[in-house]
Amino acid sequence: MAELDKNYNPETAEKKWYEFWLSSGMFTADPDDTAAPFTIVIPPPNVTGTLHMGHALNATLQDILIRWKKMSGCNVLWIPGMDHAGIATQNVVERQLAAEGVDRHTIGRERFIERVWTWKAEYGGRIINQLKRLGASCDWSRERFTLDEGLSNAVREVFVSLYEQGLIYRDNRLINWCPRCRTALSDIEVEHEDVEGKLTYIRYPFSDGSGHLTVATTRPETMLGDTAVAVNPNDERYSHAIGKTVSLPLTGRMIPVIADPSVDPAFGTGAVKVTPSHDFNDEATAKRQSPALPFITVIAPDGKMTADAGRKFAGMDRYECRRMVIRDLQDAGLVEKQEKHGHAISQCYRCKTVIEPLPALQWYVKVGPLAEQAVKAVRDGKTNFVPRSWENTYFAWMENIKDWCISRQIWWGHRIPAWYCDCGEVMVARREPEQCPKCGNINLRQEEDVLDTWFSSALWPFSTLGWPERTRELQKYYPTSVLVTGFDIIFFWVARMMMMGIKFMGDVPFNDVYIHALVRDASGQKMSKSKGNVIDPLVMMDKYGTDAFRFTLTAFAAQGRDVKFSEERVEGYRHFVNKLWNAARFILANTEGKMLPAVPDLQSLDVGSRWIVSRLSATAEDVRKALEEYRFNDAAGSMYHFIWHELCDWYIEMVKPVLYGDSADKAAVQECLVYLLERSLRLLHPFMPYVTEEIWQNMPHEGNSIVRAPFPADIPRDGAAEDQMEVLMETVTAIRTIRGELNLSPTLELRALVKTHSDHARGILSENMLFLKKLARADILKIGGDLEKPGGSSVAVRSHVEVFVPLEGLLDVDLEIERIRKEMAKLEETSEFLGSKLRNQEFLGRAPQQIVAKEREKFDDCMKKIERVRENLQKMLDLKGGGS
């Protein structure tokens, strides 16, 4: 058994043990293992991504669960992998091409895709190694990629199957178009941001010369595509205008004034311009009319004006056009006014470019029937959100869900398995059709578009397990146990996995969904590159060690609250790692040669040892319960308190005299220490995998890795020992308090007399003189029930004991009197409060009996203390009177 170094070196330990875990197959799951399965699929990070705080928290929590369940005997599987991130990845490679002076169109689709794969091989997936650095115990032999062959098969199977069932269709309607990414987006890929804009009031003259109508708009350039002006049918101000036509300025087109119930008479002028091609409301209005209003598209996919916008504006950027339109209208005297106006603009979630609604032919998933089942599964409790309140978010979206636009006009992704024939036939098939079934043509064109990346991630919980093959993995590990993720992708991902899982597996994809916090900076700001407040997890791991970093995240991962992260806190938890390390060093240095006992022989042990084993038992149980309920911070806090404030502060200190001496129970105490350390390491291992393995390997243990050691359970509790220890701790603290409050040096050896209030207390204290002396740094002169307070002593009154510290000459009588009076005041306040309660008939009559009994007991205890303190105060006053 090697001695531990003076300092823990995270860098070498982390490298050594992670490699060991990998090479010995610790993380590889065996579907034939008959133990109860526990499965997690990792939220696949983007292939373009690098580890940020959110990933670090997410992976840490999953790793804790996986390691804990493994130690608890489960057949665990944690599937890792990455997402091909269509738009993001394509953007990256397109930038690369741009630097070379070409674009994807010049090199063509095939060569472009090759370039992306080359890029992936070279730069993609750095995050995987970063996750390993974090200690993630994923089964890397099962790592998947959303564009790999198996997952692509799954995607194609799902697409074709949904199409055959009429749940995928193609339609021409307005879509959210990003002019920069040049692709359609789904509704949820659009972000809304409030901006201070302008509302422009424009006059549209009636074609019959009878004046004008004024409309208000935030997007004047779209007027070029107006095909009507709408007013509310019940708006009497405009009833005369309905059915008339107005002359659309700058174009001279005649457009009708129509009635539509969607118009809010209270907004603006109560008359609204209708641009069916560039506004979702207007599209709806246009389709409601009979006959439907025409669509005139004035903005092209590149964000520039079309020929239909008129010769003057064609080819102009949409914003430049806006300025030009306003100027021209002003020149024509048609701008009534412009006023400030707060409204929300839509932007692309990838590049923040303002979205342009455009009409286009796209593929859709009809989600209604799928969503219904997905809602039901949560309502029925088949899947539980933790914290539960996230159900509301899920339901709110699911119940108002619109069809999902899944086609994207990019190249990097799953190409839609649809083929077109010149005869107009559309074929959707698992394999490329050889000829058109209708006309026999063999020159078929495959759909150019690819699928939304989220389409493939929606299948992740079963596609990664081998679906559509019926694999053993699928049988064993589906449904997965829990999904751990952030709230920001409940719509994007969680909801869609629910729909697809239920549809294709006939069962929910996970039993629990644990929604964790967002990691923010110390002042609560969201971390972002533009704000410059990003903290790099890798830097934290380099500086403080992975275990300290993980423990920090865990300790702050309280449910329902964001993690405000600051470096100081990591430093604080590095101290905890150091504390553990040093405790281990001490134990191993003082138990040389002692083997690990199965269970310490408690009967033969002192009260302190029985107490600490009992505390370990309680802590293990706390941690288990906390993890069952995903209260990670509680688990962390519980262990921190046990290790630092019970094991180190009390137990190790109190057994030092035994270890340094040669008493009969020395061997038993040594065994107990080895046991405590070993079990504590196991308890901590899921949270701090590296330092625990490092210590464990250097001490007596069974097995080849702590990864496979059982999680502590069935440790004996000993209530009697906990009660007895309370008397000891109370007495020690009383003496220390006197020392502290009288400002006596810690090195000064005090003498103390302990007056006990029961035989019980007297017995315990007498048996543990050695501990008392050591912990209180005092010579215990006497212990007894009928001691007299020696003159010139300082006193502390406690529940079980009264402590006298004789301080002839040293005692500052005035200071002591002040101390006692302060104590008296506190006690009197308490007794007053409790007394008035116990005099209150309503309290006595209505409060539960056990509460009343408890309050009475507290009151009696308080009164006894007051009595004793009063006596002591009187003696002190006498002493002062006599002395002066």
Place this chain on the structure above:
RNA sequence: AGGCUCGUAGCUCAGGGGGAGAGCGCUACCUUGACACGGUAGAGGUCGGCGGUUCGAAACCGCCCGGGCCUACCA
């Protein structure tokens, strides 16, 4: 506009019907043979405000104030 969430010690936050807890910070004293990344003791809070329910509210309910977030087509 709707919905959610938070407001507790200087800071960060637990807790949750029976007179307030932790970590860090702060103060005093201490190189006691694991650890100064340490030890001991201490100071510090009318639990955002106002009402209500209750024998009893920091906790439950309502309103208000103040942060944060999400959803939404008000042109």
